[in-house]
Amino acid sequence: MDTPRTTGKKEKELKIVEVSWIDAYTESSWAEYKPESIPTKTYGLLVKKTKEWTTLAMTKEKDYWGNLWYIPTKNVLGIKELLTIEQPPT
Secondary structure (H helix, E strand, O other): OOOOEEOOOOOOEEEEEEEEEOOOOOOOOOOOOOOOOOOEEEEEEEEEEOOOEEEEEOEEEOOEEEOOEEEEHHHEEEEEEEEEEEOOOO
8 A cells, every 4th residue: 555645845836747758668579679769748747856856746635646656857858837726725
C-alpha cells in the first residue's frame, strides 16, 4: 500500500502541463540497430521541477498529491503550460 505524500505547502495555483521527453524502449523481436528519439508526451499537474526530476501528479486533494510521476529532467525536451487553476483560499 502506498503512503500518501503531503504537498508540503499551500499552492496558490496549480498548473496542468504537457511534458515532452525521451523515454527508454525495447525491441521485442529481431531488429536492425536503428535507435529512435521519438518524444513521449505526458500530461498532469506540475508538482516540481529540479535539476534531477520533473514531477507530475494526476490528482491533488488538500495536502496530498496522487499518482506521482517522476521523469528524469535530463530526458525532458520541453514543458508546455496548458492551464493554470487558481486555488480558492482556505
